[in-house]
Amino acid sequence: MEAENGDFTVKGNYESKDEIGELTSSFNNMTNSLQAVFSTVQDSSQQVASASEQLSASAEQNSNASEHITLTVQELAVGSAKQMNTVEDSSRVIRDSQIILKQFLIILKK
Numbered sequence: 587m588e589a590e591n592g593d594f595t596v597k598g599n600y601e602s603k604d605e606i607g608e609l610t611s612s613f614n615n616m617t618n619s620l621q622a623v624f625s626t627v628q629d630s631s632q633q634v635a636s637a638s639e640q641l642s643a644s645a646e647q648n649s650n651a652s653e654h655i656t657l658t659v660q661e662l663a664v665g666s667a668k669q670m671n672t673v674e675d676s677s678r679v680i681r682d683s684q685i686i687l688k689q690f691l692i693i694l695k696k
Contacts, residue, residue, distance in 0.1 A: 589613075594620045 588596040594617045598610035 589617060594624070 597617065598613050600606055600610040
């Protein structure tokens, strides 16, 4: 009755060489095998749970790294835009200086 309710620790204690004894021995072997299978399943479940936790932690680390990379790329884009504006401003100043220098040279030649 206990085995049918899931208690596979129960053992038969009828010892004889007749059919009932063989049945009892087979029942005991079956419950031992089932206990071994359940133990293996439980160990495997714990390993899967542990691996799942590790994967979850790795995924979180990857997510954090991706966020950091995204922020860095955004900062680089802003910095590049600022540098581009500075280069454009410098080019404008150089062009204006050339125009002024040409006008000055024209005035000096007169």
